[in-house]
Amino acid sequence: MQTTIDCQFAPYTRFDVQTDDQHEIETSLQTFNSSINLSSEHSIIESNIHTVSNNSKTFLRGMLVVFSPVALAMLAISIFMRIGFALAHAGVIQTLIQLGLCLIILVCTMLSICSLATNGKIDGGGVYHMISRSLGPEFGGGVGVLFYFATVIGNGQSVAAIVEILVELFGPGSE
Amino acid sequence: MNIEFERKTRKNPNLVVCLFIGEMNIFEASHWWRFLYGTVINLLSLILCLLSAPLYPTIAFFILIIVGCVYIVIVLSFCIQNPLSIVISKTNVYAYHNGDLPNRTDFLYGQYTSFSLSTFKGNLYSNYSIDYTTGDVMNFETVFGILFSSVTGFLAGATMSGQFQQPSRSLYRGSISAIVVAFLIYISELFLIASTTDRFVLFSQLNFNRLRNDFQLCSYE
Numbered sequence: 001m002q003t004t005i006d007c008q009f010a011p012y013t014r015f016d017v018q019t020d021d022q023h024e025i026e027t028s029l030q031t032f033n034s035s036i037n038l039s040s041e042h043s044i045i046e047s048n049i050h051t052v053s054n055n056s057k058t059f060l061r062g063m064l065v066v067f068s069p070v071a072l073a074m075l076a077i078s079i080f081m082r083i084g085f086a087l088a089h090a091g092v093i094q095t096l097i098q099l100g101l102c103l104i105i106l107v108c109t110m111l112s113i114c115s116l117a118t119n120g121k122i123d124g125g126g127v128y129h130m131i132s133r134s135l136g137p138e139f140g141g142g143v144g145v146l147f148y149f150a151t152v153i154g155n156g157q158s159v160a161a162i163v164e165i166l167v168e169l170f171g172p173g174s175e
Numbered sequence: 176m177n178i179e180f181e182r183k184t185r186k187n188p189n190l191v192v193c194l195f196i197g198e199m200n201i202f203e204a205s206h207w208w209r210f211l212y213g214t215v216i217n218l219l220s221l222i223l224c225l226l227s228a229p230l231y232p233t234i235a236f237f238i239l240i241i242v243g244c245v246y247i248v249i250v251l252s253f254c255i256q257n258p259l260s261i262v263i264s265k266t267n268v269y270a271y272h273n274g275d276l277p278n279r280t281d282f283l284y285g286q287y288t289s290f291s292l293s294t295f296k297g298n299l300y301s302n303y304s305i306d307y308t309t310g311d312v313m314n315f316e317t318v319f320g321i322l323f324s325s326v327t328g329f330l331a332g333a334t335m336s337g338q339f340q341q342p343s344r345s346l347y348r349g350s351i352s353a354i355v356v357a358f359l360i361y362i363s364e365l366f367l368i369a370s371t372t373d374r375f376v377l378f379s380q381l382n383f384n385r386l387r388n389d390f391q392l393c394s395y396e
Contacts, residue, residue: 063345063348063349063352064232064236064349065232065345065349066345066346066348066349066350066353067349067350067352067353068232068235068236068238068239068353069231069232069235070329070349070350070353070354070357071239071353071356071357072235072238072239072242073329074326074329074353074354074357075239075242075246075357075360076325082321082322082325083361083364083365083368084368084372084377085306085318085321085377086318086321086322087298087365087368087369087377088302088374088377088378089301089302089303089304089306089313089318089378090301090303090315090318091298091299091300091301091302092295092298092299092300092365092366092369093299093300093301094301094315094318095318095322095365096362096365098315098318098319098322098323099322099358099361099362099365101319101323102319102322102323102326102358103354103358105323106326106327106329106354107351107354109329110329110347110350110351110354111347113330113346113350114346114347114350114351117346117347118346118347127330155217155220159213159216159217160213162216163209163212163213163216166202166212167202167203167204167209167212170202
């Protein structure tokens with residue numbers, strides 16, 4: 001009985017940066033729980049200590065898990081082949097302008113996705129999960145179908161590119 | 176073509192870049208063989224996906240280490256490479272059609288000047304012209320489309336959100352730091368290429384990095 005009450009009224013300890021509202025809710029819940037029983041407060045303090053001790057260990061691993069796919073997806077073939085192409089046609093100044101435009105678009109999209117991620121609990125499923133939980137199942141379904149086709153077509157293009165490079169490098173001569 | 180090319184190379188080894196394409200006949204080039212290779216690669220990735228999803232960030236991390244090593248090699252080769260002439264491959268029909276060559280069997284050359292201010296000034300301003308692979312005239316929008324489509328992989332981190340403990344913190348820090356690092360690498364690469372390579376090479380040879388590094392291998396032999 002006591003454990004179910006703890007689960008119901010425990011403060012939402014997943015956030016590391018506690019806003020004022022959360023702190024207020026937490027203190028009120030603590031007083032409420034302590035009015036029920038003294039042992040519940042003890043369990044809350046214990047759970048807080050547990051999450052804090054886990055922070056530094058899981059944080060680096062989680063950051064690496066995010067960092068490596070994103071950096072890998074952005075440092076693909078473009079760095080080796082397409083920078084020279086853009087430089088030949090647009091020159092240094094305009095290429096810098098274009099990179100700045102890319103950076104602005106990417107950072108805006110990324111910040112909105114991160115605001116979705118920080119304002120709710122997300123499990124697996126990624127962007128589809130966030131959009132379908134925040135905008136409703138209609139938008140989520142449409143975006144999910146779009147993501148499915150984008151992934152399938154992107155996979156096909158990647159396979160075609162890797163076969164092209166293999167045949168060009170290790171196959172018979174191009175002439 | 177190959178015999179004549181080798182004779183030229185022997186006669187003037189500092190001038191010509193060797194093309195070692197077609198030395199190893201491992202893969203067939205016909206259409207259905209390519210189809211077979213694609214199917215095999217697809218099956219391999221399917222097996223990898225079925226094994227376990229948590230393997231993916233580990234593999235991505237090791238591939239990222241390999242890509243970082245390749246980037247360091249590229250930067251070092253920019254620094255230690257002496258000036259040389261780069262041969263334009265015959266697949267660039269447009270440049271060979273418009274170039275004023277006395278013989279049909281001659282080769283066009285572009286200059287790889289090492290770090291020089293005049294090359295950088297020549298690369299500074301825009302000069303939109305015909306792309307030799309398609310024959311279309313480029314403009315700001317098409318070049319931006321090609322650049323932007325090559326940086327749109329940033330949602331790969333968000334799709335991994337089930338794998339880590341604190342998505343609210345690590346998602347935005349990891350993604351933003353990855354974007355910043357990738358753009359720093361882009362800009363450094365941009366300035367390295369702009370200050371070392373002549374514009375004619377950039378126009379008429381997309382994979383000049385490979386040619387540059389091939390030259391070093393063949394000059395040591």
